[in-house]
Amino acid sequence: MNQLSGQLLLRPSLWWLVVRMPEFPAQVLASWNPGMRKQPFVVVRQSVDSHKSMVISVSPHASHMGVHAGMPVRMVRKRFRNLEIVQENKEQEKSALLELESLLRAYVPEHAVRVHAAGIVVDLSGMDRLHPEGMEAFSRVILDVIIRSLNFTDVRAGLAVSLFVSRLCAKTAGPGEIKVCVPGREQAELLRIPVSYLPGLSVTARNRLLDYNLTTIGHVQKLDFYFLESRFGEEGGRIYHMVRGRDMEPAAQDRKKAVCEVSKTFERNTNDSASIRVSIRYIADELAMRLRVRRSCARSLTCSVRFSDNKTAQRTARLPEPTAAFIRLHDTAQELFNLLYFRRVALSRISLVAGNLEPDNGQTGLFVTREELKMEAAAKAIDRVRKKMGFEAVLNASVIPHATRTI
Secondary structure, three states: OHHHHHHHOOOOOOOEEEEEOOOHHHHHHHHHOHHHOOOOEEEEOOOOOOOOOEEEEEOHHHHHOOOOOOOEHHHHHHHOOOOEEEEOOHHHHHHHHHHHHHHHOOOOOHHHEEEEOOEEEEEOOOHHHOOOOOHHHHHHHHHHHHHHHHOOOOOEEEEEOOHHHHHHHHHHOOOOOEEEOOOOOHHHHHHOOEHHHOOOOOHHHHHHHHHOOOOEHHHHHOOOHHHHHHHHOHHHHHHHHHOOOOOOOHHHHHHHHOOEEEEEEEEEEEOOHHHHHHHHHHHHHHHHHHHHHOOEEEEEEEEEEEEOOOOEEEEEEEEEEEEOOHHHHHHHHHHHHHHHOOOOOOEEEEEEEEEOOEEOOOOOOOOOOHHHHHHHHHHHHHHHHHHHHOHHHOOOHHHOOOOOOOO
16 A cells, blocks of 8 residues: 555656747748748748838748848848748638647647747656657657648657756757657756757847857856856846756746737838727727637736837836726727827837736626626627637728728
């Protein structure tokens, strides 16, 4: 009995699988349009005709030509006249991510998977008891399923007992490869990894590391905490812990879970205040729906804008009480935008972030009017339609171009 109790009290072994899908927007377009696979092309978020657009993703053939993300479109047109420029397809990307989520649920519990465009994080802790063939073989099955379902050409993964090390392994793996860090070998694996793979560092910190000729994590490990802090400021402490394999990302992940964000990137940079306000109404409506679906209420709202010269500005307002009501979010967003839009420069992007989320307990606020209760009931009915037919199945007439009122 004691022996059995001891076995039951054993902690499950920790394993993390991180899957990377480099150049995700370009790979999605190529998977939906097989004819593009052998063609060099780049992907932009705004209109392909705008000279202020920036490249966000490139195909393998375009990468071999020397094109990379972040290049201005005008430079690409000047250097590579025959290179195709394609606009990002958000709907296809969302469809691919939803398909991934549904596929992975057949292999691991839903709560153990985080899927986003930058990659997939899978918590395989305790799964070795269900798969005696080993975690590497099980991870190979998952990776093959992802490649077959998405029809991607470049998917790579890292497997380790540390989430941070598995992320770095995924960055150093080749296409279709799973790089495994054997338990106990984390320190040796870190020594050879370039410092450029450390996540979340500013451009200034990366350049300063190169100025000091610190090219690998092993080089940085020889420096003490005080030296790094004196040379890199607050980032020095993060660098000190990261090069020793300590994951500095969980706190950021927890913060991301506590917010809900909706954004819109304009096809062309615009300074038309009327169309911008229509866009605010659109994304405020979508933000309210997402909050209701998550059964959450927001205590604060942040509005941020990016100008055509790549400068950004943001303002945050604390809401009188937790809410997911469209009218309150919309009115607050408009007030914040009025405070932000003081420059005579066109906008390229606007976003709304609902922060300090808390569960919706179903209680009615003290200052909710009867009209707001009617609007809330109507919103829930509209949500049911949108869940079946998509968000744009029901829209406010003011956000539909050339809308006409019908009776």
